[in-house]
Amino acid sequence: MNWPQFWQYTAANALLGIVPAVAGLAISIPVGIACVRWRWLYGPVLSATSIIYAIPSLALFVVLIAYTGLSNLTVIIPLTLFSLCVLVPNVVDGLRSVPEPVRQAATAMGFGTIRRLVQVELPLAVPIVIAGLRVAVVSSISLASVSGLIGVASLGYFFIDGLQRNFNEEIYAAIVAVIVLALACDLILVLARWLLTPWSRKPGGRATANAEGAQLLQEQSA
Amino acid sequence: MSFFSFAWNWLQSSSQWHGAGGIPIRVLQHLGYTGLSLLVAALIALPAGVLIGHFGRGGFLVVNLANAWRAIPTLGLLILMVSLLGFSVLAWLIPLVVLAIPPILVNAYEGVAAVDRDLKDAARGMGMTDWQVLRKVEIPVALPLIMLGLRTGAIFVVATATIAAEIGLGGLGRYIIDGLATNNYGEVAGGAALVVVLALLIQFAFVGLRRLVVPTPLRAMARADN
């Protein structure tokens, strides 16, 4: 096993998985806000995401080669699109989950629309948005390994090389690395949610689980 | 846009529709991979999800396990199965089943767990046993979500069944892999377009199925909840 190469490709895979999720988050927040503000927008957006999600990732990579050459962008752009499919519904649901009394109280206290959005609605949407971000990051890191089929460095290289040389150790190691990498990012996000929502740190694992479950559910109902 | 014109040109060429490598055969192969994987995944995930939701235990585990499950790289798992089991049906079936289980499991669990307490109490008050409550109340009420889980799983599998071509099998992935190998952009675009069309057809099929299977009052109720 060429371990230095293995760690290099693990880092490459991490990059190829995390950047799309973060970029997807950055794009999904304004898009989600727009979909809540203008309700007629949400339907078409949902239709678009369900079409994009049905496109095989390898096909998207290949289509992009014509525009980006063979670089990391060839992989990052499609994965960002997939992340958007997961994150936009979560941003919308998160914003919609803010109870009406809270919104009204904020307005009564003199909060303008933008200030209310940034200081009340978005923070309250954090649990649902982070639930979506968890799915986006885990899926991106896992899907990024398909880049091995077009020669862009990731842990997927070891799937292909391991198959070609009957070298099972490489295959096992790469699968484990992808899973561990994805779960590490997942845990970091769980921690982030815990840190960012001090008001929900109360005992009662089931309540949190149901909230999480509902969120994971809602991203799939897109 | 060039993607669409390439795909359209390739799809229009009549040679694509005939012969052993023709579109109809590849679509049937693809549906075969998808159908079998979905069936096996449903056989595993539906009972598990329904029972966990019914007994109300392990929900926390289900939800977090499903997310961890998503981390498993399907291509890697496929290649691992090939190197361990050779080129058998299990080699592609196992990765696709693994892929489809999380959405089916989570939705079935959530569907049953969300059934109104009062409904269940009323049913028990009418003299129904535990199993009858499950069969006559919980599952019907959970049906919209159960169908949603199956639909989501189906879309995941349709898009990913393209990897079967990576190990020399058929299906619509053949166009993507072969097109990539011969730098035939039209073939890759056409193959991808066919997968998307198939996925959309499956979505419509599920919407129709939902109309058939879910009783009207429950449909309205589910819509109101959502």
Added chain:
Amino acid sequence: MMRTGYLPVKRGVLAGVAVSAALTLAACGSSSSSASGSSSNPLAPTASTGTVVVGSANFPENELLATIYSMALQGAGVNVIDKFNIGAREVYYPEIEKGAITVIPEYNGALLATSVDPKSTAATTAEVNAALTAKLPASLEILNSSSAQDKDSVTVTQAFAKAHHLTSISQLGPIAKTMVIGGPPEFKTRIDGLVGLKDHYGLTFKSFSPLDESGPISLAALVDGKVQAADIFTTTPQLITDHLVALADPKFNFAAQNVTPLVYKKHVSSTVANTLNEISAKLTTVGLLAMDKAVILDHAPYNTVAAGWLKAVGIKS
């Protein structure tokens, strides 16, 4: 009280956007990393003056050869970026033509037949190289060929050869239509693939089965009888261990296929050319086969085997 609780969120969002912007910039600039760690700086641009990009096709032997090129060039003091496992020639040829790749280990006959001049009838090394020199686009040239050859072939199992008394492709005429032939997906359309077998030998097979680049899928299909013949590269170690027979090719459907460096002229200095020519001079079929065995059957890492060979033949790495 409401404000202090939500500040971390705002800061968090800003931080996240900043991080993603930085990462995206880094991602745009970086290219695939190499086994020998030559391109560890993610912000380095691809192929600036003096930097050589070494590419490889998507099968182990080619990655091995590219590793040898890469290590020798680094030993000669050249800045190298590796872009291995790109794909079949149909995918990487456009890349080297426009200079995104500088060097790739090629097989002269296959290069000629596939991407340069499909109508060529050149068969020997000299003929093929002359045709290449004449017909390659202005941006590309080939350096010196080595004596090492790795040819495509039509290979059958020993049992099949015995049963049908086969030693050469020309004997397949009567039974071809009962046979399924397999190979990498591009074999179907390549000029020295199914097309050439029909033109040179008049063979029409029952069907074609797309497999992989002479790897485990092709070998398993052949050994299990899913295909009766397959395109197996002649330096594949399993030819011996799996008891396979590469049929003779008297009509030169597969022309000479010497390992030859293909280069993008503008980015290649005399140091680079000399180093690559030195490698060609020292590489033999026997040596290549031994290295393939080490890498494919013994699972030795590519850079270890490459370093070992370079040391044995006296090239600095």
